Amino acid sequence: MSSTVLSSVYVVCSDSAGVAGNIFAFVLFLSPISTFRRIIRNESTEQFSGMPYIYTLLNCLICLWYGMPLVSPGIILVATVNSIGAVFQLIYITIFIRYAEKPVKLKMLGFLISIFAIFALIVFVSLRFLDPPSRQLFVGYLSVASLISMFASPLLIINLVIKMRSVEYMPFSLSLATFLMSLAFFVYGMFKHDAFIYVPNGIGTVLGTVQLALYAYFNSASQEESRHPLIDP
Template sequence: LTGNVASLFLFLVPTYTFKRIIKNKSTEQFSGIPYVMAFLNCLLTAWYGLPFITSSNILVTTINGTGATIELIYVLIFLLYAPNKQKRKILAIFVLVLVAFAAAAVISVLVFHGKNRELFCGIASTVFSIVMYAAPLSIIRLVITTKSVEYMPFLLSFAAILSCTSWFIYAILGMDPYIGISTGVGLTLGIVQLILYFCYCDKKILNKKTFAVEESQQNMDNGHNNDVKLYLP
C-alpha cells in the first residue's frame, strides 16, 4: 500500500511540468523520452503482476495500470506541443513501445508456461524498468552542462526515491528479485539526481541574483548618463 501511494505521487508530480507546457504551448528543453519509457514500464509491470503470471502481486498491477493511463496522457500532451522534429522522434519511440509490449504479451502467453512465463515477464519488466530509470540521464547531462536544475524538478527526483525505496523493501520482503533489481537501480539514480539538485540549485539562485544586480546597476548607469545629457549644451 505504501508503494502504491508513493508511486501514485511519482506519477502525478509531472502535472506541474505539463501545466507549464500547456501554458507556454511549448515543450522547451523538457525530454519526452522518460514519459514514453515510463509508459512501457507500467504496461510490462502491470502485466507481470497479473494472477496468471505471478501470485500475490495484484497491487503491482493496479498501480501500474493507473500509471500507464497517466503516462499515456503525458505522452499525448507532449506530442501535441513538441516541435515537429522532436514530435517525430517521440512518436517513433512510442510506436516501438506499443510493438514491444504487444510482442512480450503474446510471447509470454503462447510460448511460456508456469515458472518460465514468470521468468520471461520478470526479466522483460526488469530490463525496461532499468531503461525507464536510466532515461533521465539526458536530463542529468543537461543539468551538468548548463549548471541549472530548471528542467530537473526536485519533487520528481524526491518522489522517485520514495517510490523506489518502498518497492525495494516490498521486493526484499516478498523475495521478488525482478522488482528488487529495477527499483534498486532507480533508487541509485534518484539519489544521484538529488545530489545534483543540491549541487546546482544554489548556483541557479545565485545566477538570478547576480543578473538582477547587474541589471539594476545598468539601469542606474543609464539613468546617470541621461541626467548628464540634460545639462549638456
C-alpha cells in the same frame, strides 16, 4: 501463535511498502501536469519531446503484465501502480498528439501503435509458448531491462548538474519522489523475495540518493555564493 503474529506483521509491512510505492509513484505521474497545461494553453508542443511518455508507457505496460496473477501471483500492487501509470501516460500522449505539428503527430502515432504491438506480442508469447515459471522469468527480465533503462535516464540530468554546478534542471520534489518510490518498491521486492522487483529498484534507490546528495551539495554551494558573492577587483 507467535508465528501467526509474525506472519501477519510481515504481510502488513510488505503491503505497506507496496502501498507507499504506489503513492510516491502517483506523485511522479502527476509531475508533467504543468508541462501539459502549458501545451494546452499555447496550443503547441513547442520544443517538448513526447518520447519520454512513450518509453514510460512501454515500461508501465510490461511491469503491469509482470504484476498480473497470470505471470506473478501475490504482487498485485505492482500491477496497480503500473496500470495507473499507463493511464496517465496515455493521457499525456493523447494531448501531445492533439497539439503537435503534423509530422510529429504522425511519428508519435506510429510509436504508440508500435508500443501496443510490442506489448501484445509479449503477452501472446508469454501465454502461448511459456509455462508459468518460464513466463515469470521471461516477463521479469523484460521488466528489469525496462526499469533499469528508465532509472538510468536521470544520469543525463546528474551529468548536467555536475557540469553546470546548478540544480536548476533537477527539481527537488521530483528527485525525492523518485528516491522514495524506488526505496519503497525495493523494500516491497525484498519482502516478496522477488529479485525482478528489488534489483532495479535498488539501482533506482542508489541513483535517487546520488541526486539528493548532489542537490544538497550544489544548493548549499549556491546559497553560500549568494551570501558571499565574488567581487571583481
